[in-house]
Amino acid sequence: MYPFYFDPTYILVIIGIILSLAASARVKSTFAKYSRVRSLSGMTGAQTAEKILHKAGIYDVHIEHVQGQLTDHYDPRKKILRLSDSVYGSNSIAAIGVAAHECGHAIQHQNAYVPLKIRSALVPVANFGSAIAWPLILIGVLFTGSQTLIDIGIILFSTAVLFQLVTLPVEFNASRRAVRNLGEAGILHYEELAQSKKVLNAAALTYVAAAAATFLQLLRLILLFGGRRRD
DSSP: OOOTTSOTTHHHHHHHHHHHHHHHHHHHHHHHHHHTSBOSSOOOHHHHHHHHHHHTTOOSOEEEEOOSSSOOEEETTTTEEEEOHHHHTOOBHHHHHHHHHHHHHHHHHHTTOHHHHHHHHHHHHHHHHHHHHHHHHHHIIIIIOOHHHHHHHHHHHHHHHHHHHHHHHHHHHHHHHHHHHHHHTTSSOHHHHHHHHHHHHHHHHHHHHHHHHHHHHHHHHIIIIITGGGO
8 A cells, every 4th residue: 555645546546536637628518619600591499309309209208497517418317408598598519519419318218328337337336336436445454354344345346437438428318419410300400409419429529537536436446456466
């Protein structure tokens, strides 16, 4: 073990933080840029969502306004599509792209898209694993000296990594559906679609960064505690 003030594995944590901050800054700046570009159709995020959902034959999903910035999400349990302050009533390219992306999740749900089903099933597992992993590892290191307990903690934390990895195809697929639906419904024109894709691509980077950061945390746990039996 390295002293707490000289632990080379901290570099993994720092890299993860930098990736997450960079991705967050990118999506915020890109969204802000295209929030100032009004769509030629003049449709708002809420109107866009309604049109895409109805075009897909979905009439039982309720569209709601939710407070916050980029807090947009689809709740499959209640079948509610929630759009944030900067999306619900805005007719910008950015707002329309985000609304269409959330509709992509609703369509995935309707079509029983397998990665979405897997991600939904992993939510309680990943939450439990993330919450209990560190306590188990610390108990194993500080009190019992049990490598088995430490290994169980590391395995439980790996469920968070698995969740992040499964999230990637879910989000990428929702964005592809969004661009296709916006084009087919005539909500955005060709040049507008290219601008909307920039917003969605920037948002996708946040999920890539989150997956990378979680994996780096897992790697750090393995480096710190995974080989203690050989020490």
